[in-house]
Amino acid sequence: MTQNKKPITYYAKSHPKSGTIEYLESGIWWIRMPLPMALDHINLWLLEDKDSFTIIDTGVCSEESKNVWEKILKEVVKQKKVNRLIVTHCHPDHVGHAAWLTSKLNIPLYMPRTEWLYARMLALDNGPEYMEAFTELFLPTGCPEKILEEIKNFPPLFSQYAEVPPNGIIRIKEGDRITIGDRTWKVIMGYGHSPEHACLVNERDGLFISGDIVLPRITPNIGVYPDQPQAQPLAEYYETLKKFLSLPSDLKVLPSHNEPFLGLHTRIVELIEHHDNRLEKVRETCREPVTAWEITKQLFNNRTLTSHNAVFALPESLAHINELLLRGEIRKYTDNSGFCIYEKN
């Protein structure tokens, strides 16, 4: 690749303290919303124009998030109107409080249709079957029974952090333009991390709201989940990253986690290399016949896998395995115990 390999730079002097808001620049406010998980924050954005605000993403559904929002509405939004809520994708840290916020402020929810459908489906799928489906997906991977049993007893991963989103949206899709004040944002879709993730770009002012598609310090989760065991999310993610290389390299990137940065193309190339390296590791592991569990241990450098990290690690491994199956580099068969075995072609 012949991309401009400028180093990544973080141009904001500091980030807001957890649960607070700071003015970033040119009508953009930055909220650091706390999350009750290992990744302890999400960045939410308030886009301000002469007489109103637009909110981007919500945080998870919790008393803590509600308190932060109440404070921000009182101290920053004040008398101005809020015109709309835009939600980038269906994950609970982005959509968790969409129903509460849109109802409280009497505003429409702008969201990609498939993301909204997933968020509704996953929030309503709140019985024991939800986690049972994970254990069915993981059973043939060789995951130890004790871990499977623990996962089966987890509270539903989605609905514990997200309320059911509103029953209607204004759909946003590739190429749409959303005018906020004197600035027009173009919607550009990203795939692989979630079904149909919306990012927003304004080339005039050099701004790119990248959601979870391009993050500077961590890699977005690319996983295979029970809804689609044969999904090819990594192929979709590679395609998205290559598409995003056609965006100007000097955009200021506003990601959902970590800090705003410059160096979009550098980061995209790093993300591509990261997945290339992981695929190489899977290839090496498959020189011998192995299960997905053994591949996961290799991918995560033999770190102790517990039910809490396996529930995210296994979907990531399956994404890389499915990619190599798609490319015809490995094959899959079922052994006498019902485990799926992968081997180099």
Ligand SMILES: [Zn+2]
């Ligand atoms: Zn996400």
